Amino acid sequence: MAEPQLARLLLAAHRTLAADLVVELEERGWPDLRASQAALLLNVDRRFGTRLTELARRAGVTKQAMMVVVDELEVRGLVRRTPDPEDGRAKVVRLTARGRTLAAECRRAVAAVETRARRTLGGRRYESLRETLDLLLEAEEEEDVG
Amino acid sequence: MAEPQLARLLLAAHRTLAADLVVELEERGWPDLRASQAALLLNVDRRFGTRLTELARRAGVTKQAMMVVVDELEVRGLVRRTPDPEDGRAKVVRLTARGRTLAAECRRAVAAVETRARRTLGGRRYESLRETLDLLLEAEEEEDVG
């Protein structure tokens, strides 16, 4: 088989883990939460909140893409935007009380998913997978620059 | 960092490889071809063609999703649908002459991308990555069944 097998494996694995996370959250009483939203909650700084641009940078997407997710969570009362006291252009995304509760649940859900993966793969393979993916991405970045 | 890091690494790696493939094809004189289209071309049986449903099964998507890709390639004269002599309900997707040429180029492009990945990772890591991903997906499938 000479197909783009590796790329498809990577995508399938990603989808699998993302779906697992959603299920995990459902079982914990948080239905209708998507993986991208969970990821955002985990990226918001607990103490001072985080700017949209910074969230986008952390997730590796454009600020426009990140805004959509923030909008969704804001409608559901999980985060809110407050003006940044240090910069009149910026706003700071903060967790609400409910958002903090959910963020904690997300951390547990993520841990559960990753623990399960670690168990099926074994610690060595699991760590090696991370390293290998890092390596692959690093190499690509350098290529883009050079 | 307690984030769904692994899932994001997997997605990023997939995107990287897919993008590489597109670039590779551009450089070989086939612009505006997406990775999903290339994958389809590689999945069409060279001799007898392949049914839509079978293509969908191989790619792990719905037949409706696969139809879109077949439509795109048919418009561009790379594949055509012919009635299946063995089943009046079915049609067979076949490569045209141009499609065959492109499919060959796709095979080379895929090989180039995977070879590059193998080079940056080293043969051992590369094989291990494949195995690990297979393992992960296998385990998930069993879980769904059980």
Added chain:
DNA sequence: TGCGACCGTCAGCTTGATTGACTTCTCGGC
């Protein structure tokens, strides 16, 4: 003070996928 760069936002588009409903056709059992 004025200008370039940056922050969030709006608008529009693309890609890849889904579900649901429908037509046509096959095939196995009665």
Added chain:
DNA sequence: GCCGAGAAGTCAATCAAGCTGACGGTCGCA
């Protein structure tokens, strides 16, 4: 021989997740 379950392909609508481009404020610096 017919007849109903179900499969193959199709049409339509929708969704998630991303992108680019444009734009109004604001910041900071020369």
